[in-house]
């Protein structure tokens with residue numbers, strides 16, 4: 289049965305999607321079967337892996353609202369072996385359309401359970417909010433990977449995130465854990481980067497990955513080509529660090 293990891297931080301632009309795509313591809317390189325579920329209406333993970341919106345027949349919205357089986361929404365991506373459940377802008381209405389009568393917090397979990405045996409890892413790219421879609425992800429997953437941007441106010445908002453984790457543990461998912469905290473867009477040349485590194489390690493201790501993701505222009509270019517960093521520029525620093533992260537994640541799971 290696959291391990292389900294949600295990538296979440298309600299702050300926007302911290303590297304959730306970049307990490308979902310490239311950790312996913314990195315895990316595939318290590319011989320894992322991986323499904324990425326896009327739950328962000330911006331659909332950046334979807335387009336970043338080369339899926340044309342016009343080619344999408346069913347998406348995560350249909351799973352959550354129309355009871356479409358997840359299996360019918362799964363597409364192959366530009367990275368061989370990495371599958372995706374796509375998202376489009378249609379998903380932006382889902383939080384309002386999910387009503388209490390629909391068991392609205394557990395719909396994603398129920399859908400994932402139908403495909404979980406087909407994969408080693410299921411990654412959920414969360415939207416930048418702590419709304420119902422993120423609650424669905426936290427209810428469905430085993431653990432949460434929190435990307436933290438190495439910038440001013442890096443820790444701001446994380447206590448809210450941890451409160452949401454506690455609420456979900458209490459009501460829907462007793463075994464929910466923190467998978468790890470990942471420093472992203474790190475610039476070793478600045479004092480700020482080093483300060484944030486120390487601050488985050490003081491707060492989250494061993495939960496912080498040894499692997500740190502630096503700012504790397506190749507990582508920001510790859511999605512516009514619909515490619516993971518491994519396919520876009522295998523020799524880049526970005527490809528090396530996401531490969532190292534994949535190995536660190538696997539080691540944490542005894543693989």
Ligand SMILES: Nc1ncnc2c1ncn2[C@@H]1O[C@H](COP(=O)(O)OP(=O)(O)OP(=O)(O)O)[C@@H](O)[C@H]1O
Pocket residue numbers: 299300301302303304305306307328330332414415416472473474501502503504505507508509511
């Ligand atoms: N390590 C990096 N180096 C350079 N650019 C990066 C890096 N990581 C992410 N970016 C760029 O920063 C922007 C935000 O990253 P990303 O989309 O992964 O964040 P996000 O947390 O998923 O955003 P949102 O909250 O909007 O969903 C993107 O343009 C991405 O290409």
